Every structure is written in C-alpha cells, then in structure tokens.
Amino acid sequence: MKKTEAQWRAELSEDEFRITREKGTERAFTGEYNGCKADGIYACRCCGEALFDASTKYDSGSGWPSFYQPQMSSAVAEHKDSSHGMTRVEVTCQACDAHLGHVFPDGPAPTGLRYCINSASLTLKPRD
Structure with a gap:
C-alpha cells in the first residue's frame, strides 16, 4: 500500500503520523491500549491489516502494549x-x-519475545 505523505497526513492525527510514518514513539504509560484488557484483534491504524490477537497481549510493565x-x-x-x-x-x-x-528477546513463554507496540499504531477491532 503506497500513499503520499499528504494522503497519510489527511488520514492520521499528528501523533499517529509522527509515530507510524516518521518512526516516532509515544511516552510510556500514555497509550490508549497500554492497560486495555478487551478481547479482539489489534489492527494497523494505517491500513487495517490484522497484526496481533488480544489473547497474546500481556502486561510487560514497559508502559506500551506488549x-x-x-x-x-x-x-x-x-x-x-x-x-x-x-x-x-x-x-x-x-x-x-x-x-x-x-521486538525484544525478553518476553514470556511460549515465544520469549516482547513486541512492544505503540498504541497510536493500532486500532482494536472487537472479535465477531
């Protein structure tokens, strides 16, 4: 999926653009999904692609959804x-x-990985 910078800016908030298109980050413990325990699929904020299942989310203590x-x-x-x-x-x-x-190699079993993800990069889609 290719869009111009102007198209991305028109579709995303300033923070979402800075994080998703300019490789920024949100401050720890401030993201919408950090403490979220709702069930569903976390999709890409930009394109809607399914990325993470809520069943694999855990509290890493890092301040970002993990x-x-x-x-x-x-x-x-x-x-x-x-x-x-x-x-x-x-x-x-x-x-x-x-x-x-x-992604860091200090996560829990079964993978031992911690995908530390910005809330601004995600949107939660409730499970059907």
Whole structure:
C-alpha cells in the first residue's frame, strides 16, 4: 500500500503520523491500549491489516502494549534499527510499512519475545 505523505497526513492525527510514518514513539504509560484488557484483534491504524490477537497481549510493565507474537508472522516485518545509539529490531506493518514499535528477546513463554507496540499504531477491532 503506497500513499503520499499528504494522503497519510489527511488520514492520521499528528501523533499517529509522527509515530507510524516518521518512526516516532509515544511516552510510556500514555497509550490508549497500554492497560486495555478487551478481547479482539489489534489492527494497523494505517491500513487495517490484522497484526496481533488480544489473547497474546500481556502486561510487560514497559508502559506500551506488549504481545508475545503477531497474529501471523507474515503480518509484520522486522528491520535492524541503530537509532538513538543502540541496536534494536524495529517492527513494521508488512502491508503498509507503518512503524509499530520494536521486538525484544525478553518476553514470556511460549515465544520469549516482547513486541512492544505503540498504541497510536493500532486500532482494536472487537472479535465477531
């Protein structure tokens, strides 16, 4: 999915644009979904692609919504991120390249992964 910067700006709030299109982040413990316990599917805010199932969400204590695996491994892409003087693994939406957050190897079983995702990159769709 390819859109111009103007099209993304017209569709997203200023914070959503900064986070999803410019690889920003929201402050810890401020995101809409950090403490959310509702059931459903977390989809990409930009394109609506299903990314994470609420059943894989857990409280990591990090201040961002955390999941131990994506709904399907093909839903997200991973990229080396050497910004801010550290090396991390950035997670983006495979369909539209929206910045979602980062994945770390300190999560719970069964994967041992922590997908630390910005609420502004997500929208929760209740399960049908």
